Amino acid sequence: MTTTTLTRDATHVAPSRTDVRPAPARIPFRRVLNVELRKMFDTRSGFWLMASIVIASVIATVLTIVLGDREDLTFDSFAGAVGSPMSVVLPIIGVLAVTSEWSQRTALTTFTLVPHRRTVLGAKLLNTLVIGAVSMLVALGVGAVGNLVSSAITGTDPVWDIASSTFAQIVLANELGMLLGFALGLLFRNSPAAIVGYFVVNLVLPGLSGALGAAQEWWADNAGWFDLNQTRFLLFDSNLTGQEWTQLGFTSLLWIILPLAIGLRLVLRSEVK
């Protein structure tokens, strides 16, 4: 009984506010990083979005085994099957990492607890990229299990035909997709608009570029310098030439780094309401 009273008293006697208190230590970046990571998982939608990475990988793998021509299935088949849902889910994670603060108006609390928007956005970006890399490893792992299961069914030796450099390229392609999503999130600060924007860039623009290329020879020859999709998609299934890497760099600058810079500037100056 006595102990209870004592503890209660102890918690109730807060340090008096009249005292001149020493200023607290500066919030370390690691703390912001942890909090932002937690915020990506702690809502139902956030949780299921993350879970969908695993779920989609498993579904894609199972479908490949069930529907595919099992004799010819190699690791590459599974990586391809698992990779396509990833290329849709991951950019959405990139978008929502930013926009949820605005669509749910949590930015009000976030930026009063940490009044350094650059720091918060940096933490979000880093988390997004790490989640992208980890997701790709998970997807690859699920694909590997699929490859083992498939070869066990057919009784053949599994074929591991993905070089680590190829895998690295696929990861890079997906990280670029996430960065594009993140940049659109900063630009629009509105989930539906940014997601629609992403699909316009990814699904509508290639068609337009193709049509333009069919009509205009110059564009057909030089689209690689302007069309991010054309260069980024190369990462999925081929070894890039020096020129193609340069084109990738240039298009990324145009479609990812530039929007990212503009979006960042807008967010840093905007009023949070």
Place this chain on the structure above:
Amino acid sequence: MITVESLSKSYGGFKAVDDVSFTARPGRVTGFLGPNGAGKSTTMRVMVGLTAPGSGDVHVLGRRFKDLPDPGREVGVLLDASAQHAGRTGREILTIAALTMGLPRTRVDEMLERVSLTPDEASRRVRNYSLGMRQRLGIGTALLGNPQVLILDEPANGLDPAGIRWMRDLLRGFADDGGTVLLSSHLLHEIEVIADDIVVIGNGRIVAQGTKDELLAGAGTLVRSTDGVALATALNAAGITARPTSGGAVLAEAELARVGQAAFAAGIPVTELRAAEGAGLEEMFLSLTADSQREVTSHTDPEGAAA
């Protein structure tokens, strides 16, 4: 301590905040009073760095807000209780704030208890919270880091009478412990019952500020009849400075008996006659609310109100 110095903020040509200066002192509750759209929220957003000021400065505890190393541990802020992720539980929202400030998790439970959210309520998603519960949660977030300063925008919105009473006691206790409280409201009564100091804002400008006693003292008499203008004229004729306000009311600068006598002598039936305690403030506030014209504001600005 919060110091606002010559703060201005314009949107296009519209001056939302116009040369606002005031100080909220430790150990006191400062009420920031003004009708909706007067510039209260803009001023408060500038205070905490969510909106960039056009010109002027705000210092909280002697620093600009963004220079506070861990703001949550020095300044508790509640600007909009509804601005929370609907899909998070109350407990999760406090946990995020606690983690950001580097506080132990036990602090979350202490705070839930302090703002009277039961464990069951705390594990519900905010989507299912009433506005009153959101306010409690928001106040909990603000108090979490044991701050020295509280900045609260319309914290009483959505609270039931018992909740308002609870908040009033809580803020009183906070100020009595030496803390600085700045709270805004568009309701005069709310501010009257809780504030020590009052800052009145209308159309982006400070129209009056001072201690509550100073502002409410407003020497004189409030007298009402069916025709306020005629009554004022009669009082003026009797050598009493008087001006009609609204609804037949007249503010007269003389004591009760003399005003009553003058009205009686003029043969004007009086429907109300009382000491004008707070009436000046009330009339000024009503005119601010009723009309947004600056001329009216300066006209009704009671003399001696500016501290």
